[in-house]
Amino acid sequence: MAAMGPWVMVASALATVNLLLLGVLTAVWLRNYRTFRSGMVAGLVAFGAVMLVENAVAIYFFFSMQSLYSMDPGVQQVVAVLRGLQALALVFLTYVTVK
Numbered sequence: 001m002a003a004m005g006p007w008v009m010v011a012s013a014l015a016t017v018n019l020l021l022l023g024v025l026t027a028v029w030l031r032n033y034r035t036f037r038s039g040m041v042a043g044l045v046a047f048g049a050v051m052l053v054e055n056a057v058a059i060y061f062f063f064s065m066q067s068l069y070s071m072d073p074g075v076q077q078v079v080a081v082l083r084g085l086q087a088l089a090l091v092f093l094t095y096v097t098v099k
Contacts, residue, residue: 004062007076012062014083018055021090022048028097058083 004012026048033041 005073005076007073007080008062011076011080011083012059014080014087015055015058015062017087018083018090019052019059021087021094022052022055025090025094025097026052 026045029041029044029048032038033045
């Protein structure tokens with residue numbers, strides 16, 4: 001198995017941050033759903049759950065299928081940037097949700 005490149009490590013770290021933020025968001029939304037039983041809040045819970053699964057699967061692939069990313073450093077950078085953009089969006093969403 002090839003060594004993990006630095007950009008894949010960055011992407012893995014960002015996916016882990018995303019998991020933590022999504023965990024907080026989903027917990028808040030689940031608590032709100034139990035209180036209000038709103039369809040909108042149920043949609044947020046479903047969104048959080050799907051994004052949690054997506055980031056967990058991404059981390060799995062980063063570690064188990066490194067060859068997908070090891071061939072092209074440009075692809076590694078794009079994957080890391082996309083994870084960073086997702087993290088930034090989740091930071092904003094977490095801030096306004098918890099506030």
